Amino acid sequence: MNQLERNAIKTLNIKSYELIHRAGQACYELARVKWIQAQYWVILCGYGNNGGKGYVIAKLAQAAGIKVTVIACLDKNEILTKENQEARNAWLLSGGIIYNTDISWPKKVDLIVDALFGTDLNSAPVVPYNQLIEKINYHIAPVLAVDMPSGLMAINGTVPGVAVSAQCTLSIIGLKIGQLIGRARDYVGHLYCHNLGLNSFFSDIKTPIIRYDANNLKYWLKTPKSTQYKGDNGRLLVIGGDIGMGGAIRITAEAALRSGVGIVQVLTHKNNVGAIVAARPELMVNALNKEVLQKALEWADVIAIGPGLGKRNWGKDALNIVQSIKKPMVWDADALNLLAINQNYNINRIITPHLGEASRLLGIKIIEIEHDPLSALQSLLKQYGGIVVLKGAGTLIGSITGEIAVADVGNEGMASAGMGDALTGIIASLVAQHFTLLESAYAGCIIHGAAADEVACLRGKRGMLATDIIKLIWKVINPEVFKY
Missing domain, CATH: 3.40.50.10260 (YjeF N-terminal domain)
Structure with a gap:
């Protein structure tokens, strides 16, 4: 300056x-x-x-x-x-x-x-x-x-x-x-x-870093056509939820639905199928195995993988198959922990690490990222490609083509389990609705944080849950009826 x-x-x-x-x-x-x-x-x-x-x-x-x-x-x-x-x-x-x-x-x-x-x-x-x-x-x-x-x-x-x-x-x-x-x-x-x-x-x-907040949503989210049907809004496949972690993948899937995607199919551990269907019957839910996965990958427009995936062979095998697919995808959580072990470059992928995951992906300490988050963002892009969403208080979004933005939304109530899973679903939903990867990352982060700010206004910040945010996504993705 x-x-x-x-x-x-x-x-x-x-x-x-x-x-x-x-x-x-x-x-x-x-x-x-x-x-x-x-x-x-x-x-x-x-x-x-x-x-x-x-x-x-x-x-x-x-x-x-x-x-x-x-x-x-x-x-x-x-x-x-x-x-x-x-x-x-x-x-x-x-x-x-x-x-x-x-x-x-x-x-x-x-x-x-x-x-x-x-x-x-x-x-x-x-x-x-x-x-x-x-x-x-x-x-x-x-x-x-x-x-x-x-x-x-x-x-x-x-x-x-x-x-x-x-x-x-x-x-x-x-x-x-x-x-x-x-x-x-x-x-x-x-x-x-x-x-x-x-x-x-x-x-x-031209500023080197763009600041986005809830006021920008009206420029990305246009009024849907009256003749749209569910196929126009995309088919999303979400993969994850090993034993004891079915809640993570359910949060991702439901956040995607609430963000406007047409159809969501969930592949998860067989123990989770009944609970997820009972809680959210609009979701298609199947037990994850190799045969089901291959068919689902052919069906899907977009793939989101990682929430609750775990590090057992069950999750590793699924990730190995998914990473060879050329379709757009969003990787989060355990998919990133596994990516840190078996690194690969993909221009058609969004990764959404928090500071801990970013430190593992880069092999450096968290404090080094905190001292120079912009350099960390650039290193992640250079090493892994595509779009990087470096989550935190003031999330940074960057692309391999040089764009960098900060999402000036959200609040400290979001420091609770499941928030990242919800963000994955929101971003993947937008990709399925034909937004570009970069637009999806920008708008997804703003929707996520703006919904959390709405929760804070209504109920305060302490005790905020990821499912509370999901319930208010409708309010921020319909700018024609809800104006900032």
Whole structure:
């Protein structure tokens, strides 16, 4: 983003300080709207341009009659940027005071503005920054983070030390990937973005990562034709559910049905057949064996395999047969664990690993993926082909043709068993309905997360089940009757 700012300054002939002032103005205006009654502000300023924005906010607030306490955090080895110095001088000339970090805070504080680091952080905060961050988090006053909550890494959403837990964050010019993935949701709060009036410059720039949310569903999900029949909506084969894991494959199959596929056939362990048919009679269910599998593969338009598949020969044999088929498919769960052992490349496949499965597929530690999820995504694509859905808080979707997107939906209630099985069914259902593999991955992730957000609105996040999400899929896949 810093390079884009420099390009905009050069192209539009804008002074850098003008952008600092616009950003400070935007933050001030947001604070006044969000906390209209707040009259006692503490503003913490660092040495970079983000600190300069803090001084601008302070000057505007003081002019409006707000009692402002500005605390400057500056290590003796740190040098103020030119823009920071200019904003700092303007604050002092207006009669403002700058306090050291060791002062006692005012007894009355009803808003804290974090303007310490922004996007400049590249390591864990050290003294006195870490102490200030801890003090911010301990205080009961709400926090507005300028650009990034201090301590949260803009490049990957990790927190190498401590980080500010903000009630809201105003991202300057554009969103940063670190605001959407990793641990970002624990710190960002409500995320806003302000382009500082640079629409004309950024409108023609293609972003390397696309952000999708529930508002995008209307562009993918068109109203069905009145003359459609079930064959038009595709035939999906789902394979899995070894002994004791029949619930996984039932979740996958039912999620697929609820997402609009025409027909779903389930091949599972013979012990599961009766229970699945009784629970969901719309499903075709058979015991998995080699003969039945061969016929089903000929019948199917799309294959989903992995949920509850297990690692016994029963599942391995099925996967060995499936991997030779040229039809589009979705692999998840134990299919990915087996793929990590017997690796192969397939451009006609979607894989949907969570961090643990991705670590096994790549042979690296989970923490390495957390520190550089984009590189992990690229490595998975290079090694396995097709489409990769790297699941997490801010799921990443990528293709071998270079597209990358983040699904900005979902919530912490989804951290429960069966959620990945439901996602597999949703994505496979869309593939069967003639969406491209990439469209299916995009829309499937958004449907999955948006349905979970609907559950959270109705019943809260704690205790959310995968089957709760399935019951509300209808609400998000019919944009003609349900609008965001």
